Amino acid sequence: MEFAFSAEEERWRREVRAFLDAELPADKEFNHEFTEDEELWEFAREFTRKVGKKGWIGLTWPRAYGGLGRPLPERLIMAEEFARRDAPFVNMIGYGLAAGTLLIGGTEEQKHRFLPDIARFDTFWAEGLTEPGAGSDLASLTTRAVRDGGDWIINGQKTYTTWGHRADVMYLAARTDPDAPRHRGISIFCLDLTLPGVSFSRLDNLGGGRQNHTYLDDVRIPGDMLIGEVGKGWSYIMSAFYAAGGISARHSEIQRMLDAVVAYCETTVRRGRPLIEDPTVRSKLAELAMIVETERLLAYESLGDACNGRTPAFAGALGQVVHKENQPRFAQLVGQIVGPLGQLRTGSRWAPMGGDAEAWYRASYANHAGGTSQVKRMVLATRGLGLPR
Known part of the structure; x- marks a missing residue:
């Protein structure tokens, strides 16, 4: 099966990329969940306000509430491009959880009172x-x-x-x-x-x-x-999150990480040859690539469910389990590829990939949000397969 976006959707992708090229310098790309640097955070707020001025925070919401009424595939494309660049797009609880709840259950007065503020990033x-x-x-x-x-x-x-x-x-x-x-x-x-x-x-x-x-x-x-x-x-x-158009693009985030690992393997020589030529390393890279592809297919399935009004399979737990267990596995494989120096943090001149391997490993265990994978496996078993508790 081939997944392809329409010519119009690809034009939208180019528009998003052009915005990122103009507004997101490379030194301001960062994961805002794991950084408390005040200068970076000030940039993140400014950047998110610019996204709001474009109308993109509420991209899929009705225009009456500060949105643009655009289709869900465009939200996925935007999420893919933002994740690929590690864009510090903040206020996920606002534009996801709060906005979705308002769209589902809020009164008309509440929708007009709260949603435009979220769409402009006036409220965090x-x-x-x-x-x-x-x-x-x-x-x-x-x-x-x-x-x-x-x-x-x-x-x-x-x-x-x-x-x-x-x-x-x-x-x-x-x-x-x-x-x-x-x-x-x-x-x-x-x-x-x-x-x-x-x-x-x-x-x-x-x-x-x-x-x-x-x-x-x-x-x-x-x-x-x-x-x-x-x-x-x-x-x-x-x-x-479904109601607010909160389509995930985790696959794009880990594709960016995989690209960095491949570049490292192409330029790093060990025992007289580039790492990319080592059969053991290539096997681990293949496993990383399969993780990316699995996440991509699950994201597209989720998009299809949302577009067609289908109830997600296994009560929506499958993608959560896969991602939560892929995070530490991905980081462990990267650590095995780069070796013991992968434990060195950013700032050390000996740290491979500028310390990314170490940072990814620490961040990979932040997978409790939304419920642990063990609980999600229980949902898979009981609601998905009909097994008794």
Whole structure:
């Protein structure tokens, strides 16, 4: 089977590439999940605002809400090109999770109030899902939201709050009905992070970025910050990224990494010949290439499901399992190719590939987001194959 984009879609790809050539210098390409460099972050904010001025943040949303109404394949193409260049396109929680929830369940007033701000990157959103005792099993969350007149009072704790210390608001999941079944008593709120009662403690991750513990102590928020209907938070979370056009292009990201490894093997001599000629190295490169191709096919399948309104196979868990387990495997193979010097960090003159191998290895274990692969395998077994627990 051959996958090809139309001539019009390829013209769009060239437009995206031209924008990146003009607005993204090579020294500003970085993974914003694993960098706290303030100069780079200032560039990331400026770059994302430029994307917003083009109308591309809300590329697939209705025009009435700040979008352009473009088709989903164009969102995938844009994601591919941004990932290929490691573009610091920030506010994924805003343009993915929050926007998707608003498009699915928000009132017309909320859509007009929140979505244009997200489309312009006027509001930076952090995620408030995971808790110390509720991660992959998100339905066990205990943060409470209790009505008090026309307001809500929030109490609880969130953790792994990526970008919380940089964000303006939080996409907050809280339990509004403790007596309802676990999946039916959760609601979604937009929480202003400057409100009294909100505090953070630092949580540095292995990859080099910062996350946070977030504490919510009697935080009072207005009633109109409830997004959608009470008790429907679980269904919003499960459907939000599809609704916002959040098509993944992980294959493009790891293709860029593979290209760098191949270039290293072509120019590095070991035992009198280039690494690229070593049969063992070539075998590992072939495995890396298969990882890229697997991810690409899964991304295109996901796009096909979204375009045709199909329910993803295995409740959408297959791609998650494959990617979460491919990340460390890819980094391990790279480490085996470059050898022990691959443990050296950026800044060492002896570090292969400028220290990328070491950085990729550390970042490869940041695969808890959205649920661990073990939990996703349980979803594959029970919902996909009908096996008992």
